[in-house]
Amino acid sequence: MASGETIPRAATVRATQATEARTRLPIADHRESVVVHEIYASIQGESSWAGVPCTFVRLTGCNLRCHWCDTPAAFYGGQRRRIDDVVKDALSHETPLVEVTGGEPLLQRGTPLLLRRLADAGVTVLIETSGERPIEALDSRVIRILDLKAPGSGESARNRWSNIDHLRPRDEVKFVLASPEDLDWAAEVMARFTLAKRVAAVLLSPVHGVLDPQWLVSEVLRRRLPARVNLQLHKYIWGATAEGV
Numbered sequence: 001m002a003s004g005e006t007i008p009r010a011a012t013v014r015a016t017q018a019t020e021a022r023t024r025l026p027i028a029d030h031r032e033s034v035v036v037h038e039i040y041a042s043i044q045g046e047s048s049w050a051g052v053p054c055t056f057v058r059l060t061g062c063n064l065r066c067h068w069c070d071t072p073a074a075f076y077g078g079q080r081r082r083i084d085d086v087v088k089d090a091l092s093h094e095t096p097l098v099e100v101t102g103g104e105p106l107l108q109r110g111t112p113l114l115l116r117r118l119a120d121a122g123v124t125v126l127i128e129t130s131g132e133r134p135i136e137a138l139d140s141r142v143i144r145i146l147d148l149k150a151p152g153s154g155e156s157a158r159n160r161w162s163n164i165d166h167l168r169p170r171d172e173v174k175f176v177l178a179s180p181e182d183l184d185w186a187a188e189v190m191a192r193f194t195l196a197k198r199v200a201a202v203l204l205s206p207v208h209g210v211l212d213p214q215w216l217v218s219e220v221l222r223r224r225l226p227a228r229v230n231l232q233l234h235k236y237i238w239g240a241t242a243e244g245v
C-alpha cells in the first residue's frame with residue numbers, strides 16, 4: 001500500500017460532504033442508493049476465499065487514513081447509483097462470490113440494503129470493513145471480514161472493539177501488519193479475544209513490500225499462532241499497483 005499521506009480529519013469531513021453534495025437524489029433516497037467507485041470481476045485475492053472468482057463492488061469514501069492504504073483512489077469521486085442498478089451490474093458477472101468493499105462501505109446509508117439484495121439473489125456476499133462502524137445490524141447471511149487496525153496503520157485508536165462481540169462463526173478477522181511490533185499487537189489481541197474460536201479465519205497480512213512474508217511465516221510457526229498467513233494474491237498476479245483487478 002502506497003499512501004503514507006496523512007490527511008487532516010477536517011479535510012476528510014469536507015470531502016465526504018462534497019461527495020454528498022454532488023449527488024442528485026433527494027436525501028430520502030440515499031438509503032436506496034450508494035456512491036460507487038468501481039464494479040469489476042476478478043478472483044478474490046485475500047481471506048479464506050482467495051482464488052475464488054469474485055465480483056467487487058467498491059464504494060467511495062473512507063473516514064480513516066491508514067499509512068499503507070492501497071485504495072486511496074476510492075476516497076473521493078464515484079457515482080451515486082440506485083441499489084437495483086448496482087445489484088444488476090454485480091450479478092451480470094455471474095461469479096459465485098460478491099464482495100462489497102471500499103474505502104469504508106459502512107459509511108453509506110444504502111450499504112445494508114445493498115448487502116441484503118445481493119444475498120437475496122443467492123450469491124455468497126462478503127463485506128470488508130475497517131470495523132470503525134458498527135456491524136451488528138447487517139444481514140445475517142453476509143460474511144463480515146473485519147480489519148482490525150494495528151498500530152502501524154496509524155488508525156489503531158479507531159477500532160470499535162464492541163464489534164468483536166458481534167462476530168459469527170462464518171466471519172473472518174484480518175490484521176494488516178507493517179512491522180514485528182504489529183505482529184506482537186495482533187497476537188495479543190488474538191489471545192485476549194480468543195479470536196480463532198470466534199471466526200472462520202484469523203488472517204495475518206503483511207504489507208506488500210514492507211514486511212517480509214518469510215519472516216511472518218516463521219513467526220506464525222514459532223509462536224504457534226492460530227492464524228493463516230494472508231498474501232494479496234492479486235498483487236502477485238498483476239503487480240502491486242494495478243487497480244480494478
Ligand code: SF4
Pocket residue numbers: 062063064065066068069070071072102103104130
Ligand atoms: S480503512 Fe481501508 S480504505 Fe480506509 S484508509 Fe484504511 S486501508 Fe484505506
